[in-house]
Amino acid sequence: MYTKPPIRKIIHVDMDAFYASVEQLDNPNLKGKPIAVGGDGKRGVISAASYEARTFGVKSAMAGNLAVKLCPELVFVKPRFERYHEISKQIRAIFHDYTDLVEPLSLDEAYLDVTENKKGNPSASLIAKEIRARILNEIGLTASAGISINKFIAKIASDYNKPNGQKTVNPEEVISFLETLDIRKFYGVGKVTTEKMYQKGIFTGLDLKQKSLEYLDTHFGKSGRYFYYIVRGIHNSPVTPNRQRKSLAAERTFSENLSSEIFMLQKLDHIAEEVSNRLKKSKISGKTITLKIKYSDFTLHTRSKTLTYFINDKALILDTAKDLLYQESLNNSVRLLGISLSNLNTEAKKNTAGLSLNKKVSVQLKFDF
Structure with missing residues (x-):
């Protein structure tokens, strides 16, 4: 039997160009300038871009050399993760x-x-506004927020009025909001899935809603059920304070392409040491080791191996990474190597409540936001 999900007041707070904004906060000379955190103008990958840089098309995960072509005046800044952690703690x-x-x-x-x-304030919208004002006044950074009845809709809404804005999707607006939403904006619908949906004539939430559960299961596998319910405003995932890490990774982009396996092994040694140190610091271990290889032509390959026991020791991580490196011949020179551990010993089993397919799903519409 289907039980109506509880109506919650959920806020999703998203800092505006966080890394870049912190750099501009600490260095007034960078304010108003197009800056990129990470990258070196030649080979590095950008971690974050200021809004001034974004107007030129510069964005995170972009290669530094491409970013410079788009914005010749781009200023590169080395990331300072300790500082970002410090600011993040203040925000939390x-x-x-x-x-x-x-x-x-x-x-x-x-x-x-x-x-x-804790404030006894019945309005989630006013709470979000107050939180954003405090972040600005006490820390000096702007934040955007989305407010709605569940995490899925709140996250989509937080992107609507960026930067330094917020959007509330009231309970009575949920269905119409989702029906008119471009399918590309659905959280969890990536580029590949978007193309597949386009091929099936699904361009908006309404298009998606008109597909049966059986149709979505057939064409989108396990994700089909997820799509079926979210487009109807059903997303029962609660806010979990102690969200468990699912993987831990480290990677390096090289200033020059590597064609020698000897040099690759040297780099993997350093990467394995970093992963091991972070695992031990967090007191966690993992069973699945994944080697990430990005070639000079930007093609990306991953190779994984799952052990029968948990590890966090550098030597074991490195040995497994070596085995994965030698598993197949390399197609080209290499510009990036990375190692990640997943299947961690901290992962909890998810409790998923079954939803009856024969019952009508609905969203309660009377609630003060």
């Missing part, structure tokens, strides 16, 4: 003034459940 402290139900997604974004909050 503000969140916890309102609720203990805070689920960080990364250093610069988090979900907050303010259904019941």
